[in-house]
Amino acid sequence: MPSLNHPTESLVDLYSDTKSRPSRGMREAMANAVVGDEQHFEDPTVTALVGRCASLLGHEDAIFLPSGTMANEIAVLVHCQPGDEIIAHATSHLLNFEGGAPAALAGVMTRSVDGALGMFDADTLSAAIRPQARHLPVSRLVSIEQTTNLGGGAVWPLDTLADISVVARDAGMAVHVDGARLMNAAVASGTSPAAYGALCDTLYLDFTKGLGAPFGAVLAGSRETIQHAWRWKQRLGGSMRQAGIMAAACVYALDHNVERLADDHRNAAMLASELAGIGGIKIEPVHTNMVYLDVSATGMSASAFNDALTPFSIRMSVQGPARLRAVLHLDVDIVAIEKVKVAVASVVSRR
Ligand SMILES: *Cc1c(COP(=O)(O)O)cnc(C)c1O
Secondary structure, eight states: OOOSSTTOTTOEEOSOGGGOOOOHHHHHHHHTOOOOOGGGTOOHHHHHHHHHHHHHTTOSEEEEESOHHHHHHHHHHHHOOTTOEEEEETTOHHHHSSTTHHHHHHOOEEEEEOOGGGOOOHHHHHHHSOOSOTTSOOEEEEEEESSOTTTTSOOOOHHHHHHHHHHHHHTTOEEEEEOTTHHHHHHHHOOOHHHHHTTOSEEEEESSSTTOOSSOEEEEEOHHHHHHHHHHHHHTTOOOSSTHHHHHHHHHHHHHSSTTHHHHHHHHHHHHHHHHTSTTOEEOOOOSSEEEEEOGGGTOOHHHHHHHHGGGTEEOEEOSSSEEEEEOOTTOOHHHHHHHHHHHHHHHHTO
16 A cells, blocks of 8 residues: 655654644545535535534534634634733743734734743733723733643643633633644543633634644634634635535544544653653653653753754754654654654764
8 A cells, every 4th residue: 555644654753743644544534525615604524523613612603714823813803902912821822833913913912921831820810911091901812722832731720721711701801722732631631622611712623733634723612703703714815615625634533533642642651751761861741742851961952952863763843942842643653652762862872
């Protein structure tokens, strides 16, 4: 059988779970999808996907979008007016990796807050909310990442989110959950996605991370919010046609790739414990599918270390001067983990 994934078949790609590739079964589901004109609600596969996601996430309605970035930005656009302020963690994707879109598209101010593991508590939020005064921007939206990405893949406890939600609602703010890895959080904590959904106004699921689809995110919210989101989707050019081909991959992911996220979490823990035994490598606590390495004791920079892994056909991502991230996903198995351990030990011993 010819390879589906030329030319990087042998690469152990720990750069991100975005590097997971659609499996043969997923591709078959895509090929067989029943399709129609998505932007006229005539695509039955998209309709099935959004209906399923709305109930999974505990909201009235949902909308299919090309990417998590568009889901975050549409959330900002539906909740905020130009000049409003959004509050998010200093390490968040929304503030760091979306090309300045909150400013460029929505004309909003951003206010970053700090806290361990990419999280913050209700008191921190409280302190960041502006008093109401004509001179000040209006604090309008708080966005949290479940799981935290640069925070180490940590899972926000439901209690913390509930407290955040109360503070935000008292202040007249909306709550958005950036659920790029929401299902990792749900699987790791045993909490239903709908329980997270009950504490926010909008949240989305990304299908291109650990869920292994090539495309897609679904944003959920009230019927009114999603209607408003449709206008922005149209304006941004995110309205589609025979998108059922893509939605079929997402449906397949919900059917086949959710429970197995526990394998990625187990593999992350295994990789962490293997690497922790190598002198010079410091490992941050593992929460879900991410392993963060501190290589400062080796005297190498993170980028030199990553380059030294290249001849072993291994790639991580550089997340700081001496900080590397390895993300586990469905294309990384136990054999690959052993390969990584051997390579890291070899790089350390040859430095
Ligand atoms: C990847 C990611 C996004 C963006 O998702 P895309 O589908 O790549 O646009 C948003 N937030 C977080 C935390 C992410 O990791």
